[in-house]
Amino acid sequence: MASIRRTLALALRIVRQFARDRRTMALLFLAPLLVMTILNFVLNNSGASVTLAIVPPPGAQGATFASDIQRALDGANGVTTTVISADQVDSTLKSGDADAALVFPDDFFTILATGGQPHIALKLEGSNPPAANQAKQLAAFALAKASASFAPTLPGQTGGGASAAPAVTLDTTYLYGGPQYTQTDALAPMFIGLFSFFFVFLLASVAFLRERGQGTLERLMVSPLSQTELTLGYVLGFTLFATIQSVVILAFVIFVLQVHYAGALWLLFLVTLLLTIGGVNMGIFASAFARNELQVIQFIPLLIVPQVLLGGLFFAVRSLPVVLYQLAYVMPLTWANFALQDVMLKGLGFNDIWPDLVFLVGFAALMVIAAAVSLRQERI
């Protein structure tokens, strides 16, 4: 029978200890923001170096058209445009002189004049997904501007969005994610999962290691505090920090980085809670195998980095080689990422993400058992 008071006393003690440790508090709340700011900058402002090559239709009309597009893009932040001929496309992309080429067909104006739908090809360099994305958006924007200015004859149109322009088809072989989302949008949910799991794991294992080292664990074991109360107290104390951390990250992501967000907040916190329970107990378990803080740090490349690499943060899980793909599917962060992305990006609800939650509950339960077993061995 677990005593709530003892559990709360332990949770309160953990909260007090960490609240007093300013550097850890900074790590917990500011480090995620710093990392995300840097990534946001790197991922979304890599457009500063985006170069779009244009292959205009032949003739003087084509040249005018090309310069129209160039003028339209000149306002964009750090975008370079260049006009090349059709046979230069491959070599320009290969040499890295351009990230993408917008190729207009020779009979572009003829088709347009007869009311047809010209097919415009966008050839993306592709080795740099963020740049490719940027180039794609750039091309669409350029087409919308240029086409609109090119067809003033349509009634009620003085230029505007792509929908108002004459029908033009842009053929892109490279289709990646929703065009309205930036890279940060796609990553923000995963960061919430990653940070709450990572920091909770790290701090819980160090806290528990200290508990062993300074002899207080022995004192706890001699006291009436039961193992259940010990685990619950730890989970409760850390859940508070993980929740505050999620709130801080979420607020930062939505209000400062202006990431798109659609979905139920409580589901997000439910996922965070499950990750926290798993993380705290994994920390308790792992601390049994570490003699000092340095050895706890050594768990990071072993337990955290693979999850970061394979969990969908850098590579789509489905695109992984079979072995890694299977590995990714036994990692809690992968499932947390699925759930968080579904909630935050697609606005899906409990009915859609419950399989992810089931896995996370299973993971948390497994870690609770592992921690309990390691504690039981300690006692006797």
Place this chain on the structure above:
Amino acid sequence: MARNASPSPERSHDPPPASLSSVAESPVAVRHLVKTFGRRAHATRALDDVTFDVTSGETFGLIGPNGSGKTTLIRILLGIARPTGGDVRVLGRLMPDRRVAMSIGYMSQASALYGDLSVAENLAFFGSLYGLRGVTLRRRITETLALVDLTERRASPVNALSGGMRQRVSLGAAVIHEPHLLFLDEPTVGIDPELRVEFWDYFARLNAKGVTILVSTHHLDEARRCHRLALLRFGKLLALDTPEALLRASGQADFDSAFLYFARRQEVAEPDAPGGAATTIGAMG
């Protein structure tokens, strides 16, 4: 006990304090306790057929060099280690049994406190583990702070305290819930003589209130302040009696020499016993 060839283990069940309670009611009763570590072939015997009783209200001293089994014995009494053989009863219950946790207090040689929390917060935390709360908890914190003479440092983080002060907080944390039975594992290691005397004065006051204390030490000069002493060496009980009786039986003037005397007797009785008396004493600080 007979196997140990001790000169006087059974003779003295007449400790000075309080009235003698029957053996069955002893707060601590240890019978043929054996504890081995490791697998059969390479097993080391940390405790070898140890039998004794602690009488209610006395201070019972466990004396022995490092590695003699004192800490292992205390861990078994606390229920955080399991005996390999024999049986151990604490407050009438066969150990390990978590139900005695509420009535026992424990202080180890490491101060075992949370350094980033204040003195009062540490006491509050340990107090609440024992179900103290509200007015009672606050009262006990105030009393305990006065007892260990740290009222003025109640708000200081433990990290900012000197070693001696930390030891005092640690003692406070062990007694905040007013246990009937106190286990102290080398409580005076690394503290200055003045504080050591204060600690022992305090133990005597606790005894007067009926608290039973089992204390291990390798400061032989502290031995005199125990009501009864158990001399432990290589996991075996060499002798068990009042300090005076032990000195008398050994014919020595001080406990260092008395310990040596009993160690030699053990070697004569068991020539193949490990170690030598001289090296043993060297480890006794």
